[in-house]
Amino acid sequence: xxxxxxxxxxxxxxxxxxxxxxxxxxxxxxxxxxxxxxxxxxxxxxxxxxxxxxxxxxxxxxx
Numbered sequence: 001x002x003x004x005x006x007x008x009x010x011x012x013x014x015x016x017x018x019x020x021x022x023x024x025x026x027x028x029x030x031x032x033x034x035x036x037x038x039x040x041x042x043x044x045x046x047x048x049x050x051x052x053x054x055x056x057x058x059x060x061x062x063x
Contacts, residue, residue: 008045012046016042016043016046019039
């Protein structure tokens with residue numbers, strides 16, 4: 001289960017790297033509501049993964 005979570009987070013990271021470097025992809029996301037919803041979902045996964053990683057490390061430090 002942990003490997004699947006890491007894989008999904010890595011895919012979200014890869015998407016945002018491509019999104020940051022691709023002007024056509026940014027324009028497509030701005031013009032298409034389905035892509036905008038996908039973009040938002042991947043953003044939640046990406047930020048949630050970062051926060052989860054930080055919280056896991058803090059928990060391991062204090063326990």
